[in-house]
Amino acid sequence: MQERARHPGSRSAPVLALAVRGAPQQAPRSTPTPTEDTPRARENPSRFSQAQRPASHRSRRLSPGVRREVPDPALPASRPWAQEPGRLNFGRNPERPQEPREEGSHRMAEGPGGGGPRRDGAGGGGAAEEVVRRRCWRGEEAEVSQPWPEGPRGMAAGPPVEERFRQMHLRKQVSYRKAITKSGLQHLAPPPPAPGAPCSEPERHIRSTVDWSESATYGEHIWFETNVSGDFCYVGEQYCVAKMLKSVSRRKCAACKIVVHTPCIEQLEKINFRCKPSFRESGSRNVREPTFVRHHWVHRRRQDGKCRHCGKGFQQKFTFHSKEIVAISCSWCKQAYHSKVSCFMLQQIEEPCSLGVHAAVVIPPTWILRARRPQNTLKASKKKKRASFKRKSSKKGPEEGRWRPFIIRPTPSPLMKPLLVFVNPxxxxxxxxxIIQSFLWYLNPRQVFDLSQGGPKEALEMYRKVHNLRILACGGDGTVGWILSTLDQLRLKPSPPVAILPLGTGNDLARTLNWGGGYTDEPVSKILSHVEEGNVVQLDRWDLHAEPNPEAGPEERDEGATDRLPLDVFNNYFSLGFDAHVTLEFHESREANPEKFNSRFRNKMFYAGTAFSDFLTGSSKDLAKHIRVVCDGTDLTPKIQDLKPQCIVFLNIPRYCAGTMPWGHPGEHHDFEPQRHDDGYLEVIGFTMTSLAALQVGGHGERLTQCREVVLTTSKAIPVQVDGEPCKLTASRIHIALRNQATMVQKVKRRSATPLHSDQQPVPEQLQIQVSRVSMHDYEALHYDKEQLKEASVPVGTVVVPGDSDLELCRAHIERLQQEPEGAGAKSLTYQKLSPKWCFLDATTASRFYRIDRAQEHLNYVTEIAQxxxxxxxxELLGASARPDLPTPTSPLPTSPCSPTPRSLPGDAVPPKGEELVEAAKRNDFCKLQELHQAGGDLMHRDDRSRTLLHHAVSTGSKEVVRYLLDHAPAEILxxxxxxxxxCLHQAAALGQRTICHYIVEAGASLMKTDQQGDTPRQRAEKAQDTELAAYLENRQHYQMIQREDQETAV
Structure with missing residues (x-):
């Protein structure tokens, strides 16, 4: 079956051919084959049969769609390039200039690429054309592939019947080959092989990283293991070698998102499909000639969004296990079209690609050139000898003079902000x-770098001449400091600004620049938009110079101490005393036993235990006796000795210790200025144990001074830390001074809802918005399906906020909604109160829901994420949360077994008996308990032994019932x-129920209550021989003690 569409500029030239590879085709009528002695045959030797043609014109079949020329035995053996097989173009090189003395024809790839849709789902995309050439005796290239002859005479001398049927399929593509040839795409041919390159392509291994060597393959895929079982192998049924096997590993290309079986990766060459090109060859004489990027078309069996041509969605009968190709999309610009002639036309093959919505940050492959290694000729060696004395006086470092396989030739544009992404895995x-895989999809793979593969220096050196460059550091504050120090070493002018994608915990610098405290699930596309639109700000960086204190006596020396700091520059803070001692013990323990610190929960427990033991022993209580602090010539030692701090911090940014603000907002104190990260001043803060505890609940430390220079002298070995890197420093004299200012990118508040035209309606003065909440269970299961997630949401109520309010203000209205009594102002429709950990969801920006970090709520407008x-x-909302009874015009939907029955009228209401609630809790019947509660049951009911419902839920180990009781029962139940x-906490500790203990403790239960035997919950856990649970309860008990002491001190 064959479908055709006519070229707009031609009457009869068919430009798009669809054929199912492997299906029997109707053979054309055979014609007599001319003999070798006839005059007609001598005039047109290309019409010879395969058996009658000269040896120099023979070709043999390799696989469907690919021919390789048989070497001519008559050619001299001294010319190996004449004996090499015909070079095959498995990828597109849109920047290759047209060279004279070359001929070639282009053919639509048999896979689903290059713009021609196909039904069997194989190959295509960037390898849209195949060029089969042969290097001839005169150095010219000409196509010599000829079809096998038809008819009985041809069968006697030709290949088997299967080969002839495949050739029939190729003949159906001839018209499309001519159309592409006429369209002026001859420059798609790849450049000739570099001198000295082997004739046959070596067997390549499966790569999971970008290849930066000189032997890098053009259009090579970047494979990651995947468990995507719903996608069929991309090579199609004919070439899939693992279709009949079970449990075969699959791999997915991060750059073009195709999925294939691992054994089928080699089959991609047979269908001529390569990944989107990430560089170009330097074969042209003018490396700065204007070039553009062509689309990289890939066939998709599943596609989100709508067709760019007709505006309709990509629907298919069966979502999973569908063999039908429904869309053709570009891996660069992400445009997608229906896989039919009416939507996808020949123009898309020729059109240059815009690189999509992130074109301003994407580095085009035309900027990246693969350089050829210089040849050491006799003439060149003489020039080197003459200029040797000049090189001795050259100031270039070893990095600048070293040859690199790739060079960057940018085309400056004021609208572009090229981005380099550094990821710490x-x-x-x-x-x-x-996160690396997501960036490889949106950007050029050669602008994304894995820091575990050698660090940032090589990449920054290579891209140093790119104008208006920006950097995105994906990692913690240590990763950002690493990149900033590398920029200092390279002395780039101007220094590119650095944005941050925070990974892990802490991330105080990222919090300061509005990037949040960690990465949740924000779409990478939106992150790239924030990096592009962010403001450029300055960040002070401070030098640290430490030298031994000559006045310290030998008795003060410590064998475990060092005289060198871990870092000589800090961006966030430098501290000594209590916090450094805790960090140092954790660091040393992790290095000694790394297998014990592979859990974040255990790490937190160790931190808490170390902090408490240090608090009890008072190892830092005499800190003020062993230090002398001089700031800008003023001696602060007397003030520090009066304060008796156990920790002193020299702070550069407002954030410290995972988001706390120890300097606070000294608006009422005229002696101090508000803290800034670009004012050239350090804030010096002292902490007692009380102020450290108050820091976690919004307090601040003792403000000592703001200064530009510090001289710190210690008389004994003291633990210190520099941006989180601890050490025990011997008695030293430390000098702190401003080093320079780094250029950073600060995330700004976006106003996507701002009217773009004067005729649009302005933002209203007030917005009346319905608030609906989603459970974590529904979010994880449905966050890729907006409509289903909206249906699963539970209404909370309606709030009225100003039209230009941000999410921070909206949060205050929503929390006030939960506190208002019935009949007041706004209507609260839900029965379960919101937990303290709720967050906003963006339902409009991306194709799915995603969470918004609470630290970034002030950067998002309400109108930006909601309509x-x-x-x-x-x-903490239960998965089967019930909707309240709302009057709807439609008929009620069927309820699930866990959904509550509608409430009866007040006059008919009969509250359930307490025994029914107890039985539901004993049987772990969550649905029944929820139904009884909403029918008026009392959750504070006790049995004859004074056991509450929570006691019964703990004894059965029902986490779901425990969570429900904690959320709905009064606080007295704890x-x-x-x-x-x-x-109930005693009982959970005795049974070793760690998760339930965590729920009860976080809800606010007391850890200091004792039973009749005088045991606390911690002691009950110790008796149960659960040491980890006992350590957790001990830590939380001490935290409650410190909090209580702090509250009494405040009173």
């Missing part, structure tokens, strides 16, 4: 490794005791 667990309804995510004096 070790940050944030496995977040770094996953008539705003959605929030409540991680510390309610049964007849033997046990609280």
């Amino acid at each position: 070790k940050s944030g667990g496995n977040q770094g490794a996953k 008539d309804e705003i959605y929030i995510l409540d991680p 510390d309610a005791v049964e007849e033997n004096g046990e609280t």
